[in-house]
Amino acid sequence: MKHFMPEVSVIIPAYNSSRYIAEALDSVFEQTFKDFEVIVVDDGSTDDTRRIIENYPHQIKYFYQENGGPAKARNLGIRKSEGKYIAFLDADDLWLASKLEKQVAEFEKNPELGMVITENCLFDDAGVYRDVVGKSNYLMHGDLVTNIFLKSGVVTPTVMVRRDVFGEIGLFEETLRIGEDDNMWIRIAFHYPVGFVDEPLAKIRDHQMRTMRVNQNYAVYTRASVEMLLNKYDRRLGDKIRKLVPRKFYQGNFGIGYRHFEQEEYAEARKAFREALKYDRWHLKAYAYILMTMVPKRIIRFLRTAKRKLLPGVGGPKWTR
Incomplete structure (x- = not known):
């Protein structure tokens, strides 16, 4: 057959x-x-x-x-x-x-x-x-x-x-x-x-x-993947992304911080934003969010609601996988 x-x-x-x-x-x-x-x-x-x-x-x-x-x-x-x-x-x-x-x-x-x-x-x-x-x-x-x-x-x-x-x-x-x-x-x-x-x-x-899966394990597996991309495959690929690595870790940690911020987990958000600043200490947005995590929750909720009404579709990192 x-x-x-x-x-x-x-x-x-x-x-x-x-x-x-x-x-x-x-x-x-x-x-x-x-x-x-x-x-x-x-x-x-x-x-x-x-x-x-x-x-x-x-x-x-x-x-x-x-x-x-x-x-x-x-x-x-x-x-x-x-x-x-x-x-x-x-x-x-x-x-x-x-x-x-x-x-x-x-x-x-x-x-x-x-x-x-x-x-x-x-x-x-x-x-x-x-x-x-x-x-x-x-x-x-x-x-x-x-x-x-x-x-x-x-x-x-x-x-x-x-x-x-x-x-x-x-x-x-x-x-x-x-x-x-x-x-x-x-x-x-x-x-x-x-x-x-x-x-x-x-x-x-x-x-x-x-x-939860992304937030808890981001650093370990991202570092491992970056190491592979730099050294395991085509050398030209490693050369291409090498200069992008600090920006990668800034954005990844900022994204985790933003997700914690959205869930009102402010201590975890501050920790992630501070980790992001290790890779780009001149990025003012992370400092702004750190300050926001120290504001009373009711004020943050009011500001977030106002922002979404005035600027629909504008916010933190896109949720992707």
């Missing part, structure tokens, strides 16, 4: 994802493009993730591994996949129905592309709170490698990669539990042209566990 290879392999790492994974899978099987396989890699879940997948009404390739992090899970999925293109989805996020169709069309139009990304929206339990994040301006305008390194913002569920790219540049770095995705996108963007579909075809869920 002839074996038919799927055009696209959809890879979904899952760790204790029972609350959201059925909704994520529904968004895959509602795609207008139908020539795909779905691979779920259970990264050592202890909840009902496996039961939900086994009872799901569509065919899924399920693999279990001891908890090793998202990079290891995605790598296992890549190794088990058969598609010409690899699309990534996280178990708590969603796709719009035309996502795969439009990304495959972009690859067919430009076969030299290494990856294609899309715009995305942001949502939480109350619904969509940002329709677009503005990638055409902050990410795709200018040098893409520099922009990913400094601003992150590709967002893994928006990505589709040509399969043979991984054979050329390698798989995800499994020792990285945070930033393993940006590490990969930087390497791809350095070696290949990148396509962009300027439509919000992925919905990225904002919830507390995601924010």
Whole structure:
């Protein structure tokens, strides 16, 4: 019997994802493009993730591994996949129905592309709170490698990669539990042209566990990824980003401080803003926020409310992953 290879392999790492994974899978099987396989890699879940997948009404390739992090899970999925293109989805996020169709069309139009990304929206339990994040301006305008390194913002569920790219540049770095995705996108963007579909075809869920994971472990894994980018891969890539490293650490720590500030965790915010100033002590914005954390909460709330009414859409760092 002839074996038919799927055009696209959809890879979904899952760790204790029972609350959201059925909704994520529904968004895959509602795609207008139908020539795909779905691979779920259970990264050592202890909840009902496996039961939900086994009872799901569509065919899924399920693999279990001891908890090793998202990079290891995605790598296992890549190794088990058969598609010409690899699309990534996280178990708590969603796709719009035309996502795969439009990304495959972009690859067919430009076969030299290494990856294609899309715009995305942001949502939480109350619904969509940002329709677009503005990638055409902050990410795709200018040098893409520099922009990913400094601003992150590709967002893994928006990505589709040509399969043979991984054979050329390698798989995800499994020792990285945070930033393993940006590490990969930087390497791809350095070696290949990148396509962009300027439509919000992925919905990225904002919830507390995601924010906590980033805040608690940012420094360790960011330093490890930067060290790899400087010294492990193509020397020209290391030379390109070396001068950007202080700015990277300033922006990362400022972003953590801003998220703490938004959650009224002012002691943690001050700590992060002070850490940011180690990398750029002349940046007045961090000083301003440190002073703000010492103001009574009721005054801060009033000022934030007034700012949002007077300057809608203007604020701190974009929430991205």
